[in-house]
């Protein structure tokens with residue numbers, strides 16, 4: 001198996017984002033986005049998905065968190081798409097339910113190459129630290145669109161920190177499961193023979 005790694009840089013007038021990813025890592029992360037709670041979420045994503053991940057973001061935080069979170073999601077999605085290559089022999093489908101105290105997040109994913117995003121839930125507070133809670137949903141959508149995922153997410157809870165963290169952990173575990181290689185497949189996990 002060739003290395004499932006990627007290095008993607010994305011530069012716009014609003015942000016400069018650098019991401020390196022090893023899908024088959026062991027959870028090593030170096031994250032600097034300038035948004036403390038978002039760093040906490042990306043660290044958690046790497047750790048629980050056993051992805052080696054570096055994210056360096058230099059964004060227009062003097063405006064708000066929107067462009068930085070969105071562009072990190074796009075760049076991370078592109079990194080997964082590149083690292084997974086032809087997606088040969090992966091499990092493709094996975095679902096994970098992760099609690100964090102009173103919050104429960106539910107993720108089901110198809111690493112299909114056909115982007116679609118569904119979301120069911122509300123965040124209990126508008127803001128967690130420097131992150132606008134709604135941006136967690138926007139992150140998942142942008143990640144799914146750019147990684148080529150069918151991703152359905154749901155969350156319930158009473159504390160937005162818990163709700164968002166449970167979503168990131170469940171997404172990490174689901175992505176870890178779905179991207180595992182099943183050598184019995186030997187080929188792409190689709191009757192169309194391409195993803």
Ligand SMILES: [Mn+2]
Nearest residue numbers: 040161162165
């Ligand atoms: Mn936390």
